[in-house]
Amino acid sequence: MPAPSLVSAVVKRPWLTKLLTPLAGWYANAAGYRQMGLRADDLIVEENETVLKALHRLSPKESYDRIYRIRRATQLSLQHKLLPKSEWTKPEEDVPYLTPIIEQLHAEDKERKELDTVVVLKKH
Structure with missing residues (x-):
């Protein structure tokens, strides 16, 4: 479950x-990950x-770039x-690439659970 x-x-x-x-900009720079060429999603x-499922859904190029970074x-x-x-990673380059996939997976899991617990009522 994602953090609030x-x-x-x-x-x-x-x-x-x-x-x-x-x-927020100051904090991201103070964290130091950009100075090492990383993105926040790394x-x-x-x-x-x-x-792990989200990482498997990355394109081969994005996956390679992540491993390289x-x-x-x-x-x-x-x-x-x-x-x-x-x-250094510039703020405009530090865009989420993994978070949207993770959110999509959470939505899919939620939908799957809702569909699995559907109760079918019979009409008389």
Whole structure:
């Protein structure tokens, strides 16, 4: 089950969105994953059945790119180095590629459960 999200509450209030947008940008930069060439979806833990299914649904190119980014970041971590600033992941490149598939899988599971528990009533 996905973690609870406050996105809908923030989006409904433009003043709150305006207030939190710079803070969110600062936090993403402070997290340091972009300095190693990673995207936010690269940080999703793979020890979940739904995430594993989502990874299998990625295109071969996207899957290869993900593995490359993770291996490069691992190597950088072992060397205690960061990428040159020109190679950092830019905010416009840090778009979700795995999260939409995970959400689709959750919706499919929910629909499957609803269909499996359908009760058929007979008319007399």
